Amino acid sequence: MTVSAQRQGRLDMLQCNMSKMTALDLALEDLIADLRFCRKNEQVGRLAFLAFCDVKAWARTMGNVNVADKVHQMFLETPYQNKNGFLDDIDDLISTLERHSQEFSRNYALRA
Numbered sequence: 001m002t003v004s005a006q007r008q009g010r011l012d013m014l015q016c017n018m019s020k021m022t023a024l025d026l027a028l029e030d031l032i033a034d035l036r037f038c039r040k041n042e043q044v045g046r047l048a049f050l051a052f053c054d055v056k057a058w059a060r061t062m063g064n065v066n067v068a069d070k071v072h073q074m075f076l077e078t079p080y081q082n083k084n085g086f087l088d089d090i091d092d093l094i095s096t097l098e099r100h101s102q103e104f105s106r107n108y109a110l111r112a
Helices: 003-040 044-062 065-076 083-111
Strands: none
Touching: 003 044, 003 083, 044 065, 044 083, 065 083
């Protein structure tokens, strides 16, 4: 394999990895927007679905065990006494996801 072919292979791999990370970052931004909208409108059922299915799936894809475990605990280990307790945990989850989104942005800025 020639040197130029090796370089091209590395560039292709880099672009592939960047595309995957960009897609995951965009998915996170979409999740945050959906969660904010549902939270604003107190759509508790939709919040539960998004958190348990979509956020947990995103966290597992990213290898973020802490977020996946947090969501798991929200639904399977903590019975809520009222709606406000659930909404408080959703607010914490949104804040956590926003911090992850900011980390993505900083990491991309450093790479550029």
